[in-house]
Amino acid sequence: MSIEIQGVGKRFGDFVALENIDLSIPTGQLTALLGPSGGGKSTLLRIIAGLENADEGTVEIEGVNATQLPPQKRNVGFVFQHYAAFKHMTVAKNVAFGLEIRKRPKHEIKAKVAELLELVHLSQFADRLPSQLSGGQRQRMALARALAIEPSVLLLDEPFGALDAKVRKELRDWLRRLHDEVHVTTVFVTHDQEEALEVSDSIVVINEGRIEQIGSPDDLYDRPANEFVLSFLGPVTQLGDRSIRPHDIAVSPIEISSAVEGRITRWTRVGFEVRLEVTPTDPRFEDRVLVSLTRAEASGLGVGEGSLVWLRPMDGALTLV
Amino acid sequence: MIDTIVAPPEPSAPTRQRRARKGPVTYLVRLLVVAYLFLLVAWPVSLVVTHTFENGLDALRTLFEDPDIVHAMRLTVVAAVVATVINTVFGVSVSLLLVRTEFPGKRVLSALLDLPLAISPIVVGLALVLVYGGRGGWFGPTLESWGLQIIFSTPGIILATAFVALPLVIREVVPVLGEVGIEQEQAAQSLGANGWQTFWRITLPGIRWAIVYGVVLTLARSLGEFGAVKVVSGNILGETRTATLAVEESYLNFNQEGAYAIAFLLASVSVACIIVVSILRARAAGH
Structure with missing residues (x-):
């Protein structure tokens, strides 16, 4: 040493x-x-x-x-x-x-x-x-x-x-x-x-x-x-009762089990990245969820501002309670 | 089309003009300042010059032929140089103390250092006599028994001169020292320099212009000191009479030409000092 x-x-x-x-x-x-x-x-x-x-x-x-x-x-x-x-x-x-x-x-x-x-x-x-x-x-x-x-x-x-x-x-x-x-x-x-x-x-x-x-x-x-x-090493957001990185969230346009339901309230395109702000329908989750997707992923979903989506952690994603 | 040509080219142009335009008030203020400086400084000083050279170079020639006057000028130069050396060494050390260290009573010390500028020099002279006077002073009799006479002798003149010019180096060096900061010194230390090496190689070069201004100002002030020196020197012809005292003596003895000649010499040294300082300032600003 x-x-x-x-x-x-x-x-x-x-x-x-x-x-x-x-x-x-x-x-x-x-x-x-x-x-x-x-x-x-x-x-x-x-x-x-x-x-x-x-x-x-x-x-x-x-x-x-x-x-x-x-x-x-x-x-x-x-x-x-x-x-x-x-x-x-x-x-x-x-x-x-x-x-x-x-x-x-x-x-x-x-x-x-x-x-x-x-x-x-x-x-x-x-x-x-x-x-x-x-x-x-x-x-x-x-x-x-x-x-x-x-x-x-x-x-x-x-x-x-x-x-x-x-x-x-x-x-x-x-x-x-x-x-x-x-x-x-x-x-x-x-x-x-x-x-x-x-x-x-x-x-x-x-x-x-x-x-x-x-x-x-x-x-x-x-x-x-x-x-x-x-939170210090990178962006972080609240999904349900867990902390997770915005790029570790999977977005689905159809209802899936054990997911957080919400409406896309903001859609921002920054270069190769698309940032979404999703407001959960469940009133228990007050914070809006930040999601980041690549441009291709985002357009493949076929959703836009105002659409209803279901969010869950990606497989193997890191979450903290 | 004609309208567009007549219209002002840019909306910002009038504002720019207004800012640059000089109204009558500007000129009036300038006139006042110039007149004030002329009546108070330029005219009186220039009269000293014209009086000195009324009879060509005769006045100056007589001056240098009088051994007492030459002695007086030599004494003034010696006292001023020694006082400047003392004040420079002391001033740089005190500046380092004030800027680089924290200690109780720092503000009191800082205020005390300005005292010599505020007190009348004649008070300084009397105070020095009280401490160092050969009869009845605090230290005087003791020092005199060791064979060291201070009052009515050259050491007293140097002491009085150093006292009145005390803050000049400090006031020049302290702000520069603060501005330079301690990072360069810390870098030098981490590179292996000890305290003394750091001071000589890093700190001193960083404040050298400030020291030069301080020294020049101190020298100018010291050459011209009158009141304090008059009290402590005893004004003994050919021994402790300095140049400024000689000016007064000549003037009171109706030797106006001689008085103006010495005054001219003193003033020219001061003017030279000011010129040196302004050249150095311009050069330092150019760096």
Whole structure:
């Protein structure tokens, strides 16, 4: 295990940011800390980096008890949401910073910086200042800077949070490929479930200072431990007395047994997807049911707004009471 | 067709014009401001220049031939430079303390730092005499028994100058330090830099322009200090008389030409300082 966290707690005044966190992060994996804003995931990451001190508990990095170590002795690479670029230094100088602090020989620094800039596709920008780069380029520079010190763990705090949607998606794919190349133990914080599901090997869901569930993306999506994980990892709706994902509902235009009867009150077409809103006839079920179908499925049903339909969970679909 | 041609091309055009149009009020306000600045600042200062050069360069030449005046100017420069160095080191440390740390009494300290701007310099001078005076001061007699005379000597002049110019560096550095934030410093730490390395390589370059403004302003203020210095220096000819005191002395002794010449030198240094600051500001804004 690369990072071993035991009984970590942290308060800010009366606010409990983290409560009794136990977590093991395996070597060489890409782990996501996922959860809503203010849930404590960034605080946990900062405690691992030493930028924040835990009130209680211990942090072990690569078998060394790091709880009392200052950040500069932990050998972690940290990437900030807002890049934290050294504004007065060129891109190359930024990347070289950690190596210069370690007093490595000049030719070694030069070679390493060139190699890293190649890796993050910034070679032609080596002599620019950070202010002359786009957000995505700055974040790649920050990543190269963190990797330069060959950290035992790489920590990323909402690394793509400040970027626009398209760049974010590109960088996300790129981070995954980079990790496959470099294999450094990586922990990143995100509140975007799609990002976590797409990029990471394992996900730790954190909410209100506690860990809700730890598992692979498939585990969490298909076998959520509780209602919170179910609803945080994807869309969810109420069918009868159960929670279910809208794409796990089968729609029938003819009456079938053990199904919820309702009338289609809204029909929205979004690209390849059709979203239905069905109002159950049974007054006990107050909430309207959301159903999502592919365009082909929807047109095959031969129904439209105002039609009566019968809904039931698909075979093998996940439901929670 | 004719109607369409006559009609205004865009509905938004009139609004744009109205916003850009300058009414008579605008011109009146401008005139007032220019007249005010001219009567209060530009005209009096320019008269100092014309008086200095009434007889060509004679006034300045006499000035530099008088050893006492040269000594006074040298003393002013030494006191101003030393006071500026002290205030810069102190100012940067206090700014770091105010922005980066939390401690009880922080607001009181912050308010206290503005006091030198609010108190009359002559009060500063008297207060320093009370503490450091050779006879009856709190520390004065003790320090004097160690052979260190403060009042009526150069250390006193430096002390008084440093006091009146105290907040200038701090007030320039504090907002910039707050704006720069701590993320760059944290990044440096995570990359292995210790406190001292972080300060030299990251914090200091981030606030360097603010420090430069602060230093230039402090220098300008220090060169021109009069009241506090007058009290603590004793105004001894050839020893503790500074340039500003020499201006007063010459003026009172009906040596108006000499007074204007020294005043001209002092004013030109201040103007040079202001020009340097505005150039630096423009350059920093361009970054």
